[in-house]
Amino acid sequence: MSILLALLIASSPIFGIGAGGDGDSFQVNGQRIRLFGIDAPEFDQTCQRAGGDWQCGQAAAEALSRLVVGKDVRCVAAGTDQYDRILARCTVGQVDVNRFMVANGLAVAFRRYSNDYVSAEETAKAARRGIWAGTFTMPSEVRAADRASRPAVSSGRHAGRPKPVIRSTAKASENNYGCRIKGNRNRRGQWIYHVPGMPYYDRTRAEDIFCSEADARAAGYRRAIVN
Known part of the structure; x- marks a missing residue:
């Protein structure tokens, strides 16, 4: 992506109807959006709670889909990633989408890139919501293990x-x-x-x-x- 295009993306809010993705990415009017500062479980990742496994990756994807698909979404870009997706903070109405996912235990604060959602993560952890109700592997570690294998x-x-x-x-x-x-x-x-x-x-x-x-x-x- 050219520097000029990246600057144009960063300076203009993105408005449109949300379309499906996974737990931390989706599309708005055909543009690929990656939620900035958060990291959700991989789609096929399982977590553990109450002595058994549960499909935490699918649960995160379904929650984000319910929140954005078919809805009017507004995103403010923070840059692009290595896949040319737009890194963004997004809202649906008054709901901060990035914060919602972390505060409900459906994603973690991606501290490598931002501390914006650390407080939301601490709230979810204290309330034992979502992935914090049991044990799980950090999504970044799941990806690293997949690459290594x-x-x-x-x-x-x-x-x-x-x-x-x-x-x-x-x-x-x-x-x-x-x-x-x-x-x-x-x-x-x-x-x-x-x-x-x-x-x-x-x-x-x-x-x-x-x-x-x-x-x-x-x-x-x-x-x-x-x-």
Whole structure:
């Protein structure tokens, strides 16, 4: 993204109707938004409470979806990330979306980048809300473990490095890295990913290829909804 475009984004509030994503990212009018200063559990992450596992990542995604999807959203940009998503503080009506997610135990304060939501996290922790009702692994640690578990490429200029994303060319899904998750922008302009075995996987044209669902979500895609 050019410096000029980044400055224009940062200087202009973003208004529009929210569309689905995961626990800390979504879309507004086709623009990919990453909630600044917070970090939600990965979509397929589980947490522990009352002696059992629960789908905390899905719960976070569903909560954010209820809050923003189909609603008038206002976002103020704080920059962009490495995936060209807009980092932003967002509101729906009088609700501070970033703070809501943290205060309800559906995300943590992302202290690496901001201390804005530390007080909201402490409130959730004291009340044992959401992920604080039991035990969990920090989302950043889940992503790091996922990256570390991937096989390294054995030769060529990528030797010794994982291959999380492969930009597509012809037959991108038939790559040499064993990465088979297809990212595609649908006719509504939504960024969707498909995993092998899904009904439309074979007919989906891959615009990006990912090695894990975590990578696809980090790049701003959401899982295809299968009825």
